[in-house]
Amino acid sequence: MRWLLSLVLAVSCQAQATLTARSWLITDTDLQVQSGQNYYELRSMASLTKVLTVMVAIDDGHADADLVELAMVRSSNAAADELCRRHSQGYRGCIRAMNEKAMRLDAWNTYVSDATGLSAMNRTTARDMARIILAASRYPAIVNASHKISVTKRRHVYKNTNPLVGMYDITVSKTGWTLRAGGCIAVLAGERIVVLLGSRDTRTRVRELEYLLVRAEGVEPSKLGF
Numbered sequence: 488m489r490w491l492l493s494l495v496l497a498v499s500c501q502a503q504a505t506l507t508a509r510s511w512l513i514t515d516t517d518l519q520v521q522s523g524q525n526y527y528e529l530r531s532m533a534s535l536t537k538v539l540t541v542m543v544a545i546d547d548g549h550a551d552a553d554l555v556e557l558a559m560v561r562s563s564n565a566a567a568d569e570l571c572r573r574h575s576q577g578y579r580g581c582i583r584a585m586n587e588k589a590m591r592l593d594a595w596n597t598y599v600s601d602a603t604g605l606s607a608m609n610r611t612t613a614r615d616m617a618r619i620i621l622a623a624s625r626y627p628a629i630v631n632a633s634h635k636i637s638v639t640k641r642r643h644v645y646k647n648t649n650p651l652v653g654m655y656d657i658t659v660s661k662t663g664w665t666l667r668a669g670g671c672i673a674v675l676a677g678e679r680i681v682v683l684l685g686s687r688d689t690r691t692r693v694r695e696l697e698y699l700l701v702r703a704e705g706v707e708p709s710k711l712g713f
Contacts, residue, residue, distance in 0.1 A: 537604060
């Protein structure tokens with residue numbers, strides 16, 4: 488096991504010197520930490536919020552399939568807002584349910600005040616987000632949407648905001664970006680959960696996710712040139 492520990496430490500040290508993400512984490516599907524940095528640090532979560540929005544909408548039984556796909560694939564703010572407005576307890580009830588959902592998942596440091604992630608008050612940690620992503624993997628509609636490279640709605644084609652979908656074994660995927668949050672991305676890929684918060688921009692979040700996937704798994708990079 489000493490060689491494995493040495494490998495994990497080597498990946499962690501090299502990643503810290505390479506990544507722009509302020510907080511990042513790799514866990515297995517038992518949520519055991521493999522490597523990371525500042526993963527208990529509170530940070531704005533941007534559109535990673537929408538994972539909670541969609542789960543709560545599905546739990547409530549009022550989740551329109553098109554809205555779910557647009558929220559997860561396109562990261563549509565309008566779709567997330569509409570999912571919350573259709574909640575049986577109204578928009579405020581939806582937000583309350585999202586916060587209660589986070590607490591039930593032991594994501595105690597996660598708090599949201601809107602459904603989209605545009606609010607600067609929405610916050611999480613990489614550790615909490617790993618728990619949320621793992622929970623999302625139990626929702627077939629979320630997994631199905633996460634697999635889509637693009638979706639077509641009313642003759643418009645919307646590409647997945649994570650261009651690595653379809654190139655890696657990704658089960659759940661969600662991206663986010665605001666000026667305050669920076670580039671955010673969280674995935675369940677194979678047997679690992681990878682979360683990055685506060686990357687420099689929308690391109691670096693993808694490049695850094697792929698860096699962690701390639702380094703930890705020893706697979707060939709996609710050579711997309713992000």
